[in-house]
Amino acid sequence: MISKAEIDQAVEGDTIASRFLATVQAHPDQVALRSKQADDTYAEWTYQDYATQVAAAAAYLRSIGVVPGSRVVLMMRNCPDFHFVDLAVAFLGATSISIYNSSSPEQIAYLAGHCDATCAVVEDDGFEQRFNQVRDQLPLLTTIVNLASEGTTDALYHSGSLDLLAEVGNSTPATLATVIYTSGTTGAPKGVMLDHHNVVWTGEGYLRMLDVEPVGFRAVSYLPMAHIAERMSTHYLALMGGYEVTTCPDPGQVASYTRDVHPEIFFGVPRVWEKFHAGVQAALSADPAKKAGFDGAVATAIPISERRTLGTASAEDDATWKALDEAVFAGVRALLGLDAVIYGITGAAPIPAELIRWFRAIGVPLSEIYGMSESSGPITWEPTRVKAGTVGVAFPGTEVFLAEDGEVCTRGSNVFRGYLNDPEKTAEALDADGTLHSGDIGVFDDDGYLLIVDRKKELIITSGGKNISPANLEVALKTIPLVSQACAIGDNRPFVAALVVLDGELAPVWAKEHGIDGASLAELAQHPAVIAEINAGLETVMARFNNAERVKKVSILSTEWLADSDELTPTSKLKRRGVHTKYADEIAALYA
Numbered sequence: 152m153i154s155k156a157e158i159d160q161a162v163e164g165d166t167i168a169s170r171f172l173a174t175v176q177a178h179p180d181q182v183a184l185r186s187k188q189a190d191d192t193y194a195e196w197t198y199q200d201y202a203t204q205v206a207a208a209a210a211y212l213r214s215i216g217v218v219p220g221s222r223v224v225l226m227m228r229n230c231p232d233f234h235f236v237d238l239a240v241a242f243l244g245a246t247s248i249s250i251y252n253s254s255s256p257e258q259i260a261y262l263a264g265h266c267d268a269t270c271a272v273v274e275d276d277g278f279e280q281r282f283n284q285v286r287d288q289l290p291l292l293t294t295i296v297n298l299a300s301e302g303t304t305d306a307l308y309h310s311g312s313l314d315l316l317a318e319v320g321n322s323t324p325a326t327l328a329t330v331i332y333t334s335g336t337t338g339a340p341k342g343v344m345l346d347h348h349n350v351v352w353t354g355e356g357y358l359r360m361l362d363v364e365p366v367g368f369r370a371v372s373y374l375p376m377a378h379i380a381e382r383m384s385t386h387y388l389a390l391m392g393g394y395e396v397t398t399c400p401d402p403g404q405v406a407s408y409t410r411d412v413h414p415e416i417f418f419g420v421p422r423v424w425e426k427f428h429a430g431v432q433a434a435l436s437a438d439p440a441k442k443a444g445f446d447g448a449v450a451t452a453i454p455i456s457e458r459r460t461l462g463t464a465s466a467e468d469d470a471t472w473k474a475l476d477e478a479v480f481a482g483v484r485a486l487l488g489l490d491a492v493i494y495g496i497t498g499a500a501p502i503p504a505e506l507i508r509w510f511r512a513i514g515v516p517l518s519e520i521y522g523m524s525e526s527s528g529p530i531t532w533e534p535t536r537v538k539a540g541t542v543g544v545a546f547p548g549t550e551v552f553l554a555e556d557g558e559v560c561t562r563g564s565n566v567f568r569g570y571l572n573d574p575e576k577t578a579e580a581l582d583a584d585g586t587l588h589s590g591d592i593g594v595f596d597d598d599g600y601l602l603i604v605d606r607k608k609e610l611i612i613t614s615g616g617k618n619i620s621p622a623n624l625e626v627a628l629k630t631i632p633l634v635s636q637a638c639a640i641g642d643n644r645p646f647v648a649a650l651v652v653l654d655g656e657l658a659p660v661w662a663k664e665h666g667i668d669g670a671s672l673a674e675l676a677q678h679p680a681v682i683a684e685i686n687a688g689l690e691t692v693m694a695r696f697n698n699a700e701r702v703k704k705v706s707i708l709s710t711e712w713l714a715d716s717d718e719l720t721p722t723s724k725l726k727r728r729g730v731h732t733k734y735a736d737e738i739a740a741l742y743a
Contacts, residue, residue: 153359155548155563162355166322166347167241170354170391172315175202178366178393184231185397187408193397196231201238201390202315204231208239209318210311215270215294219244219321222266222330224292226250226259226282227274228400229372232298234386235308236272237376241328241347242313244321248330248342249376252278253715260285266330266342266571267291275299324348330571331379331524334720342571343379343524352564353383353527354391356547360534363493366393368415371408373399375721379524380499384418402714406430410488417495421502422636422714422723424517427487428506429635433656436664448479452512460511460537480513489515494534496520499722501603501626504540511537518543521603525580525587527565531601541600551601559589559601592620609727611641617699619647624702625725627695631688633658633681636712638730639702640738648704648741650734651685655711672709682707706737 179199186194196204217223223240225247227233233249240247250262252274259281263271269291273279279297286292298304322328328347332340358365372385385396394416399408405423419427435442455472458464464472484490495510495517502519510517520532521542530551533543545551549563566587569577580588592605605620612618621639628637628651635654641647653676661684662668662675675681685707693701712718717729731738 153356153547158352158355158359158548159564161359162324162348162351164324165351166319166324166326167328167350167387167390168238168315168319168322168347170351171205171238171241172202172319174198174390174393181367181393182395183390183393184234185395186231187397187399187411194231198393201234203312204235204308205238205242206312206315207308207310208235209242209313209315211307212236212239212245212270213243213313214311215296217243217245217270219326221245221270222248222268224248224250224263224266224268224271225273225376226252226254226271226278227298227376228252229374229376229381229398230274230400231398232274232304233376233398234390234396237386238390241322242315242318244326246327246329248332249382250332251375251377251715251721253721254281256281256284260288262332262340263289263292270294270296272296273298322347324351327568329382331382332377333524334722334724341573341576344568344571345524345527346568349527349565349567350383350387351391352548353529353546354388356565357383357388357529358392359547360532361392361494362535365416368392368394368493369412369491370394370396370414370416371399371405371412372396373402373405373408374418374420378499378722379522379528380418380420380722383528384416384496406488408488410486413488413491415491415493417489417492419495419497420499420723421497421506422500424497424502424506424510425629425635427489428509429654429656431483431487432632433660436657436660439664445479445483448475449509449512451475452480453508456508456512457539460535476514484514492516494518496532496534498522500724501622503626503630505630507537507539511539521601522546523589525567526561526563527567529565530559530561530589533600538596538598538600541596541602543601544599545601553593553595554588557592557594557605559591559593559603561587561589611639611647612643613641613647613699614643614645615699619700621727624649624696624700627692628689628702628705630692631685633661633685633688638718638725638727640731640741644742646703647701648706648738649702650708650730650737651705652708652711653681676707676709704741706734706741708734708737 175198180197182195183198183201184196237247248266282295324347326347328350329345331343370385374381376382389396397412435445452475455468492515495515498520507517518534518537519542522529529546531543551561554560562585591603593601593603610618611621624639625637634651636652638650658675714723715721717733
């Protein structure tokens with residue numbers, strides 16, 4: 152059991168900057184960052200190279216007016232420059248705020264204005280143009296550094312250098328390290344203030360949970376750095392643990408990068424894991440006999456995997472799983488690039504428990520983490536003794552408990568300082584004693600594992616007054632083989648219905664197996680055989696819900712909902728209002 156006192160002692164007086172210097176000193180020749188070049192080779196920077204770039208960037212930023220307390224907005228894809236600039240800002244005692252690359256000019260005006268940014272560092276001309284469109288609304292923004300402008304990178308990295316050891320004192324544990332803006336799914340984005348102590352304390356807790364030395368761990372950075380999960384896992388935690396991070400500027404290419412990198416630690420939102428799974432299923436479906444054999448192997452492996460996880464497996468269990476792995480699973484893991492994974496992690500949205508069991512059965516040690524920006528990321532996690540369907544146990548050194556109404560609450564040094572410039576919203580989320588209210592309803596099992604059962608602000612209330620969690624229904628709907636995405640509908644309606652998206656990989660294979668050739672996804676979504684198959688699946692997956700909760704009807708859509716769209720946030724959370732607006736006609740037809 153890792154105590155709060157242990158973590159407190161380990162991080163006393165530490166900042167992000169001081170921990171980075173400790174890693175550089177201990178592992179100067181360890182590769183820190185990698186970036187794919189035009190010829191498909193990778194450029195690499197060791198931790199000593201990393202420090203050299205940070206020292207140069209800090210000198211340049213100081214020369215253009217970044218001082219302790221300054222706010223610097225970053226708008227960059229996943230690239231080494233993000234890491235260099237973000238850390239340079241930390242060494243200057245300033246605060247870096249990464250914003251989503253999809254932000255419109257109007258959103259930029261709100262975010263940069265709200266945080267009183269005086270400087271922005273952007274990756275290219277397109278990003279700069281969006282800032283320039285609203286420059287008149289940002290009187291405090293004196294400088295925009297465009298890394299694509301001629302001579303800028305030379306100036307950034309070759310016009311001077313600071314002594315990082317001399318500058319490390321510009322930040323203290325109480326210095327504001329970053330502001331993470333919420334995705335705005337329930338209103339205007341709120342600025343979550345995290346100080347250096349929040350970040351370092353949380354990172355230390357993570358490192359103490361790992362049962363292997365993480366120096367040199369390979370990781371892929373592909374989610375937006377404006378999101379706490381990516382910022383923590385492949386930036387802050389990476390520089391504290393000595394990881395080797397490969398940057399992937401296009402999240403749509405993450406599967407390709409995973410096959411290149413073979414990461415040892417890999418965080419994926421549920422949609423990423425669902426796509427890995429769908430790809431395997433689609434490939435196997437071309438050979439029904441092979442698929443039947445694989446599915447049988449998985450079915451055999453699931454209970455063995457669970458016993459192995461709990462340490463109750465017999466010698467026969469171990470031998471059976473080893474034989475299955477050598478014959479079936481190892482090759483699949485290698486093709487996915489997941490064969491080296493020691494810690495596979497999912498979070499940010501619900502995931503079907505069946506999917507976690509499937510990955511663990513084939514030898515990918517997947518676990519679910521639960522948290523929020525306001526907790527610097529984690530509230531609960533259990534990476535080894537995993538119970539599929541739960542989100543683990545309390546993060547080390549924290550208290551996690553339920554309020555009278557079942558709301559999940561937590562206290563600990565990972566809890567944020569409040570929302571920037573918003574005392575009213577801060578008071579709603581944060582009690583005077585440091586208790587953070589999550590907005591989620593949970594229950595604990597007998598072993599202290601947390602299950603999330605409802606989202607307070609997302610409950611469907613039918614016209615009959617029944618309160619229903621849409622997330623639970625959506626997770627169930629996504630276990631129908633032909634369904635890849637779902638959104639439950641039913642607020643102020645007589646019954647619950649749903650929009651479901653046809654799986655673009657599996658549906659064509661299924662159609663061919665059933666004698667339907669040459670049909671587009673749009674045609675398949677309307678095909679009687681597809682509708683019948685999904686309705687049959689609907690009956691099966693809804694059986695565990697009571698009659699009032701069950702999804703009674705679905706509308707089948709053919710176009711995948713993409714991250715950072717009308718339907719999904721950049722990290723693939725549902726934008727319910729966006730879905731309801733865009734598909735108003737389809738929803739109306741469900742209740743006609």
